[in-house]
Amino acid sequence: MLPASGFHVIDLGVDVATETFVEEVKQPKADLVGLSALLTTTMTAQREVLRALKEAGVRDQVKVMMAGRRLPSSGPTRSAPMDMLRTSSGWSALAKRLLSRRRSRSTEGRKP
Secondary structure, eight states: OTGGGTOOOOOOOSSOOHHHHHHHHHSTTOOEEEEEOSSTTHHHHHHHHHHHHHHTTOGGGSEEEEEOTTOOSSSGGGGSOOEEESSGGGHHHHHHHHHHHHHHHHHTTOOO
């Protein structure tokens, strides 16, 4: 869905090591990280990715989007600011909104 909306996507696949996410975020031009949890057991991996991004000092450099039927509305997974959806069908609209917010904040206070 994101490529069809004009986003460049790097699909890391399934069962990806936490360190791989951190290394990809360190690459230039990483703006968003999308994580999907279709099983309850994958929620633990999502928390690990968030923890690793924070420990590596890159969590504030990217927006994190999470989707999955098993995501809670509160609790440990929600400990960091992020946007969550129950399905990935709304990711394109959410990604556009997040990036437009980020761009508008980065230009605040600048003189034209």
